[in-house]
Amino acid sequence: MDYILEAVMQAFRLLSSGDAETFSAVWATICVSTMSVVLTLLVGVPLGFFLGYADFPGKRPVRTLVDTLLSIPTVLIGLLVYALLTRRGPLGGLGLLFTLPGIAIGQTILGLPIVVAMTATGVEALDKRLNPTLLTLGAGPRQILMTTLWETRFSLGLAAMAAYGRIVSEVGISMMVGGNIKWHTRTITTAIALETGKGEFALGIALGLILMLLAFAVNLATVGLRKRVKR
Amino acid sequence: MTVQKALRADLFRLEQVRQCYGGRTVLEVDSLTICRHAIIGLAGPNGGGKSTLLRVLAFIEDPATGIVIFEGRPCSTRHGDVRKKVTLLAQEPYLLDRSVHANVAYGLSVRGDTNVGEKVRGALDMVGLCPARFAKRACHELSGGEAQRVALAARLVLRPRVLLLDEPTASLDAESAQRIKAASMAARRDWGATLVIASHDMAWLKSVCDQILYMQGGRIHPDPPVAEFAKSAKLGNRWIQGFHTDFAVL
Numbered sequence: 470m471d472y473i474l475e476a477v478m479q480a481f482r483l484l485s486s487g488d489a490e491t492f493s494a495v496w497a498t499i500c501v502s503t504m505s506v507v508l509t510l511l512v513g514v515p516l517g518f519f520l521g522y523a524d525f526p527g528k529r530p531v532r533t534l535v536d537t538l539l540s541i542p543t544v545l546i547g548l549l550v551y552a553l554l555t556r557r558g559p560l561g562g563l564g565l566l567f568t569l570p571g572i573a574i575g576q577t578i579l580g581l582p583i584v585v586a587m588t589a590t591g592v593e594a595l596d597k598r599l600n601p602t603l604l605t606l607g608a609g610p611r612q613i614l615m616t617t618l619w620e621t622r623f624s625l626g627l628a629a630m631a632a633y634g635r636i637v638s639e640v641g642i643s644m645m646v647g648g649n650i651k652w653h654t655r656t657i658t659t660a661i662a663l664e665t666g667k668g669e670f671a672l673g674i675a676l677g678l679i680l681m682l683l684a685f686a687v688n689l690a691t692v693g694l695r696k697r698v699k700r
Numbered sequence: 701m702t703v704q705k706a707l708r709a710d711l712f713r714l715e716q717v718r719q720c721y722g723g724r725t726v727l728e729v730d731s732l733t734i735c736r737h738a739i740i741g742l743a744g745p746n747g748g749g750k751s752t753l754l755r756v757l758a759f760i761e762d763p764a765t766g767i768v769i770f771e772g773r774p775c776s777t778r779h780g781d782v783r784k785k786v787t788l789l790a791q792e793p794y795l796l797d798r799s800v801h802a803n804v805a806y807g808l809s810v811r812g813d814t815n816v817g818e819k820v821r822g823a824l825d826m827v828g829l830c831p832a833r834f835a836k837r838a839c840h841e842l843s844g845g846e847a848q849r850v851a852l853a854a855r856l857v858l859r860p861r862v863l864l865l866d867e868p869t870a871s872l873d874a875e876s877a878q879r880i881k882a883a884s885m886a887a888r889r890d891w892g893a894t895l896v897i898a899s900h901d902m903a904w905l906k907s908v909c910d911q912i913l914y915m916q917g918g919r920i921h922p923d924p925p926v927a928e929f930a931k932s933a934k935l936g937n938r939w940i941q942g943f944h945t946d947f948a949v950l
Contacts (some may be wrong), residue, residue: 598794601760604777606854607784607808616806620797 472670479671480678491675493652494660501569501647501656502637503666505576509632513581514625517588518618529537532589538582543575543641550646567648572656580632587631591624592617623694630691637683709943710772711736711862712757717766719918727752727763727918729741734896739888739904741912742898749918750898751791754864757896758788762878784811791867793851795839800824800850803839807858823857824850826886827877845876852880856887863887865897869904881908 479540483491520531520659552558565571599620603613618625638656647654648664657676664673706839712734719727727749734757742750745751755761756768759777767774775782789809795803804820821831827849834846842850848868855863865884869877881904887893899905905912914921 498931528763589893596794598792599796601755601788601790602794602796604760604783605758605788607787607858608806608810609780612810616796628834 476670476674480675483671483675484678488672488675489623490651491679493673494657494676495679497569497654498637498656498658501572501576501643502633504570504573505580505636506629508526508573508577509580509584509636510514510625510629512577513584513628513632514588514618516581517628518592518614519586520585521589521592522617532586532683535582535586535589539586541579541582543579544645545641546575546578546611547642547645550578552641554646566646567650567654569647569654571645572643572654575646576636576639579639579642580636583632583635584628587628588621588625591628594624595620626694627691630687630694634684634687634691637687710734711738711770713769714756715767715769717756717763717768719749719756719761719763725918727756729753729766729920732913732920734894737888737892737894738910739895739897739908741909742896742915743902743905743912744915744921748915750915751866751916753915754788754866754898757862758786758864759783760788768774784858786862786864787855787858788864789852789855789866789868791870793848794864795842795847795850797839799835800837800839801835801841803850804854804857807854811858819857820853823853826856827853829853833879836860845872848872849876849879849883852883856883859891860887860893862894862896865895865899867898867900869899869901881896893908 482551487686520528520535522551551566554571555561556566565574575670595617599617600613603616608616638658640662643649643654643656643659644662647656647659649655649659657680661673661676661680664670664676710733712732714729714732716731717727717729718725743754744750752761756763759768759770759775759779759782762776765903768776769785770782791818797807801820804823805816808816820835824831829846829849834842834850839847839850852868863884866885868880872880884895884897885908888895897905897909
């Protein structure tokens with residue numbers, strides 16, 4: 470038990486002293502997860518809006534597929550993206566393997582089903598009177614689209630938070646696509662996995678504390694948004 | 701009135717209009733003409749087709765068959781410009797998740813209108829809501845009657861040529877109902893709006909309408925079962941003269 474307490478004490482020392490290796494992993498995590506969430510929202514919100522708003526043949530199977538993809542294992546995404554980005558792969562020429570943008574591609578695939586499904590649910594849950602109201606107030610198609618998105622803003626916020634929570638805590642994609650390269654593609658989760666394997670609990674716990682803080686902040690924001698959605 | 705004059709006076713003309721939901725016909729209007737500046741009442745039981753007719757007139761939905769002629773040209777939901785002239789207040793209106801001011805200003809903003817603040821204040825005044833007290837309120841803080849008045853203000857601020865009201869005073873307190881009635885009539889008085897009002901409040905319809913149409917089973921009924929309304933001294937020969945007439949007798 471003593472070694473755990475000692476590790477916790479050392480973790481606080483690392484954080485308070487601004488340990489460069491620790492904060493390199495934190496910075497990499499913030500950069501890559503922000504990149505991933507932005508990409509996820511850019512692609513996922515229009516897709517989710519279309520899925521929730523439009524009626525088209527095959528909508529139900531598409532919805533089922535999206536829901537199924539919610540539980541796709543991160544190592545499987547890591548494997549697929551690795552196969553695409555490796556030198557022999559179709560996107561090998563881009564040189565994205567073992568880079569943060571490469572990890573972001575994988576994490577975007579991870580977050581996409583979450584944003585698509587939650588946006589579609591948010592749009593479907595909108596009051597059926599919204600569209601006729603906008604029409605009768607003279608809104609055109611673009612204004613209807615923008616106003617509808619604005620009306621679902623809290624659901625979109627929830628989708629972004631959920632996607633961020635999943636992305637920031639994943640390890641499989643970061644490890645396989647990023648390669649866990651020190652000072653470069655090492656993120657909080659891959660660093661924790663590595664340091665724990667080496668028996669270096671202090672750095673792992675320090676990074677774990679930061680991850681918990683991030684998760685707590687995301688959860689707080691989510692709770693606040695849920696209150697607005699319920700109202 | 702000559703035919704030419706009558707044609708010029710036509711605002712709406714419906715020909716062989718049918719609407720179906722799930723294979724069930726809910727609206728069948730062989731011919732209906734609504735003149736400019738008229739106040740038309742729609743009476744009849746629930747499910748009689750009043751709301752469907754109003755949605756067709758508002759160009760929110762297209763009829764399954766038939767044509768709707770507005771200001772002399774066939775129009776449909778594809779003609780977005782006509783929806784800037786015709787507006788509908790539903791029985792349970794939807795307010796956007798924003799402030800009262802933003803709700804009333806919405807229609808003006810989509811039109812790129814100017815002087816929004818003054819117009820919004822004027823519209824809130826019309827429906828009896830003090831702008832200083834209500835403009836900044838969130839819509840979920842309003843009572844049912846206040847929400848209905850805000851929704852009406854959001855339509856009145858647009859100064860529409862046609863104001864369609866679907867049970868605008870149903871389940872409202874007396875003061876809200878009175879405010880809504882007064883504001884609706886102001887639209888006709890102040891800028892000559894044409895009003896089509898669906899309501900069960902026959903006393904109100906009889907007191908303000910130029911013509912009352914009785915709807916049942918999706919049809920405008922030529923022989924309303926409420927004979928006492930036809931005998932009403934107030935309506936006289938303005939009461940339904942026959943619903944297949946081309947021009948409303950006003």
